Amino acid sequence: MTDTTTEVLADFALDTTAKSLGDVVSDAKARFKSGNLGSLPSVLAIITLVAIFGYANPDAFLTTSNLANLMGQASAVIVIAMAVTFVLLLGEIDLAAGFTAGVAATVMATRLADGWPLWQALAISALVAIALGMFTGYMVAKVGIPSFVVTLANFLSFQGILLLLVKDKGTLRVQSTPVKALVGGNLSPTLSWLLVAVGLTLFAWSLWRTMANSYGAVPRSLVLIKLGGAAAAAIMVTLLLNENRAFEKAKEQGTVIDGIPYVVPAIMVLLVLLTFLLTRTQYGRHLMAVGGNPEAARRAGINVQRIRLTAFGLCGLIAGIGGIFLASFVDSVDPNTGANDTLLLAVGAAVIGGTSLFGGKGRVLNAVLGGIVLALIPNGLPLVGQRSPFGIIDIDFSSSGVKFICAGLALLAASSVDALSRKGA
């Protein structure tokens, strides 16, 4: 819109004036300029990393088997990142979410080992995860201890619970075919296409709904571009993944590995459900309000303590689901399930995706985008191998040291964007 039209606009004109694609683009530009970058940095990071690794080692990185690997590697961190998103939105943190995942996974594995049916093992593990989260929530909301301190303490005690559960067995195998298949298994090519069809239909429906309710603020061309882009990407990826990606040797022996990995629909279902909860329900609205301004929420009659308590419970439950992904990735649980850098990567993923550490700003989708960035780094770096980038020093990019440094720098960059955007606002 130009300045001359702004003057003659009547009340709420921006809500009811049809916008062209150009208007939408300049709106987005203005938003970025004002420091509100949203998911842009993570999307750019994904593109950059793919370009760098693809250039450095196209034969190993740009393969369909690596693409499928990447999805499996990213899945657990993405789910745990979704979990912490709900407490990050309140400006809180859950440092123990990794161990909540570990405990939930181990509870499930021990029940399965005792011959419980899968659904019962899953139900009890979910209950335990919720209980752990609610305990944290009680300490934060009712007792009034900062979540950083509560979850630091829980970081230790939940690890203790995990050790007690695993006992001296060291490693406990997961005895359930569906759980093992969750990360690593694939839909058949036919089901893959069905998934694409269902996914695109739902996406088209939600885009159409947004457009219909927008009084023209969302132009049809934008909807078509989004839908077209999504369809092209989904079809291309599915075509690639439906190829047999077994190694040449294995192929000769008749091994077939093809189709979209199960983790893709699994993550999509979680993404849609949790986004729905956050944006379309009263609970989600109140959670955002408490994160934005707890005092305003309180004066609006929102039970702030209840929101805090349940957000931690929800975080526990989703982290518990993440634990199943962790267990499925290696088909077993041990004292390190959910330990080490799991939690740091999850929080990092949420923040890299654009969710603020200061509360009130974030989306569930950010966890997915950030999780992909953080999975790309350890996936791609080893394929780069030993290099001397500026001809001065030799760097072994496959070493863990370089991996950690790169992940750390990515997180630092993302939180700088977050902090600077708050300053600029």
Next chain:
Amino acid sequence: MSNDKPILELQGINKSFGPVQVLRAVDFNVYAGKVTALIGDNGAGKSTLVKCIAGVHPTDSGEVRFNGQSVSIHGPKDASELGIEIVYQDLALCENLDVVQNMFLGRERLKHGLLDGSSMEQAARDTLASLSVRTLKSVRQQVMSLSGGQRQTVAIARAVLWNSKVIILDEPTAALGVAQTAQVLELVRNLANQGVGVVLISHNMNEILQVADRVSAMYLGQVAADIEVTESTTRETLVELITSGRSGDVGLITNDAEEEVTA
């Protein structure tokens, strides 16, 4: 008309924050269809009194009557259920939410158990339009991106949205320019003419003489005077009530308030 029963009646309200007594035996009345101005120096206790009415702060003692019935307000929900709405001095909006979301916060409209976005948006727009708001271009803007005056407008619209019986505005014009101040004052008058009991807190005496029907003056946590605004009410009277709690033969009789503070 002053012999009409007040719609909201406070009697003997006491409130302390720890050792500091902020409200002392405060009596305060609000009349339907009238603008009651609440004046007093900085720290006199005006905002605290409002927060007690709103249920944001519990009171230590005292009685609240609404429509003649004794009521107890334990939280913001109780107040809004009675039809009391407050526009706070520190506006208390969620900057990360948009205009509509703020206006309906805590009282969202639902359809099939889910947020009914379009109906809320339409209602918000209608309310803002009925207040002849000229400055807001979109109700889908985040409050973060609004100017002080626009935020004030949103906060007032939020209170008006509920067909409230009593609306309390804590210094609504303090941050506004000349034109917007005039608009808010007109709005205040309109609300009263529609039968709402309006409380206006302000430090601007001209503003008060212009729109208020009654004035309650607070001095160091006490109500020094409760007077009707007439032709003969002057700026000087009000200023005296604010600064010394007394003007001519109205106001506090003793001086013990001051002594207790220095003690």
